[in-house]
Amino acid sequence: MLLTLKIKNYLTIGGAIPLIAWLACTSLANRALAQLTPDTSLGxxxxxxxxxxxxxGALADLIEGGAIRDINLFHSFLEFNVLDGGRVxxxxxxxxxxxxxxxxxxNVSNILGTLGVDGAASLFLLNPNGIVFGNNAQLDIEGSFFSTTANSLVFGDGSEFSAANPNQPPLLKVSTPLGLQYGANSTGAIANSGNLAVPGDLTIAGVNLDLQGQLLAGEDLRLQAQKAVEISxxxxxxxxxxxxxxLVIQGNESVDILALNHPDSGLFAGGNLLLRSPNSIAGDAHYWSGxxxxxxxxxxxxxxxxxPNDPVIRSFGDVSFNIYVGASLHILAGGSVDIGTAVITGTETGNAGDNFLVEEITLSDGTLVSINGGEKPTLDVRAGVSPEAIGNPGITGFDGLPTEFFADAGFNFLEPPPETNTAATSADITISGIGVSDPD
Structure with missing residues (x-):
């Protein structure tokens, strides 16, 4: 199956994923050969x-050689791993x-330490067996990073860089990558519990995705699964x-997001934020979109x-989806809001826990109204809201990253949005139907 993808401005990708949790055991002996074993497919x-x-400034395993074709460099390995505390x-x-x-x-690739590039090139990692980014995994890459469990990368001239069939015709010439080729019985999953950050694009594409860590891209972030995306x-x-x-999250079978257990959790985009799946998306999280x-x-x-809880959607632009079913719902949009039907299922006494929006809002006549999704089921939808009222994400979860990380991308999460003093605009709220249902 051939999928298309987008990396920077010239790649488009598709993917999907449910996940397995596994980490392979590795030996400290013969470190370079045991963890990084080149094959002979490139002669x-x-x-x-x-x-x-x-x-x-620190010791690392350095990978050199490879096949150079124009502006591209190709490497091929039998085994590719990074030890906990190691640097590759x-x-x-x-x-x-x-x-x-x-x-x-x-075998699966276990990235348990630092994976980097000694320069400004972008890095693509292809392993159909699966990829695990452990708790201490991190990236030291100045460009973009793309990881996938597809069988091969497909280029514009019809050639493939294949992990499943490495002995196909050699790379005589290579153009821009156009897509991913998955096998009919592909099973490779990608799991992350580390802190992966790059100043360019970050793309994770596999059969199933199990994402429990932190993912930061100075430009676009794409999480795409052939089957299921699971976030927690x-x-x-x-x-x-x-x-x-x-920020795009796509599961070709399902997307399941449960990220309201920690007060700093959330999904944030300087541009558009898109959730895509053929079935209803479980979206238990706080969202912020520029x-x-x-x-x-x-x-x-x-x-x-x-x-099942209380998602909060803050967007400088429009907010659009078809049917919503849940305990409560809060939307603050700078543009219009378009919802097919909203069904609120929370109990009259509200829902236990601390994951509900609590704040005071000002109505058009100046009246202050208290909103507390933890006390009563709430449908709170506001359109044409000023950027100041929407607020900024104030992300604090990326240890060691400079506050100006997004500066080169023209957006900084840690500073108030530039439109802070802009007045609210006129905007429509369209909800075709509103229902209240007792929870199961």
Whole structure:
């Protein structure tokens, strides 16, 4: 099955995912050879791993060699892992803008330490068996990062960089990557519990995705699964997905988001925020969009949203979805709001817990009204709201990242939005039907 994808301005991707939790056991002996084992599929252009090289002021395993084609560099490995506390870097020859790495063996890649590029090139990691980013996983990449469990990358000239069939015709010439090719029985999943951050695009595309860590992209963030996307947090560990540009979450079978256990959890986009799946999306989270917020099906029509708790949607632009079913719902939109039907299922006494919106709002006549989703089921929908009322995300969960991380992308989550003093605009609220239903 061929999927299309978007990375930066020239790649478009599709994917899907439900997940498995596994970490492979690794030995500290023979570190470079045991964790990074090049194959022979590139002939005399095979990858070369040199351990204990000073890279950016600390020791690391440095990957050199590979096959250069124009501005692209290709590597091929039987095994590709990064030990907990370890550092693995790709050398970045002059003129190389993209580094492509495939895993042709039969094992999952465990990224438990730092994976980086000693330069400004973007990095692509391809392993059909699966990829695990552990608790201490982090990226040191100046460009974009793309990880996938597809069988191959497909290029514009029809050639493929395949992990499933590495002995196909050699890379005589390579153009821009156009898509991903998954096998008929692909099962590779991607799990993350680490802190993955890049200043460019961040894309995670697999058969199933199990995302419990933190994901930060200075530009676009895309989480795409051939089957299911599962996102969750805990009382002690927040989940954050943040993009300076567009945030897209797509599950070709399902999307399940449960991220209201930690007060700092949330999904944030400097541009549009899009949830996409053919079935109703479980969207238990707080959302913030500098553009529009939209739930849609794979064909582009409006999709459905459900939540057992109290999702809060803040958007500088429009908010659109078809049917909502949940305990409460809060929407603050700078543009219009378009909902097919809203069914509120919360109990009269409200819902236990601390994950509900509590604030005072000012009506057009100046009256102050208290909103508390924890005391009573609430349908609170506001359109044409000023940016000041919508507020800013104030993300605090990325340890060690500079506050100006998004500056180059023209957006900074940690500063008030530039339209802070803009007056509210006129906007429509369209809800075709409102219902109240006793919870099951």
């Amino acid at each position: 005399n252009e095979s990858s070369v791993v040199t351990p204990n090289v000073d890279v950016k 870097y790709f050398a970045n020859p002059v003129g190389i803008e993209s580094i492509f790495t495939r895993v042709t063996g039969n 947090d805990s009382v002690t560990q927040q989940f954050i997905a943040a993009a300076g540009g567009e 553009g529009s917020f939209r739930v849609e099906k794979l064909d582009g029509s409006l999709g459905d949203l459900e939540s």
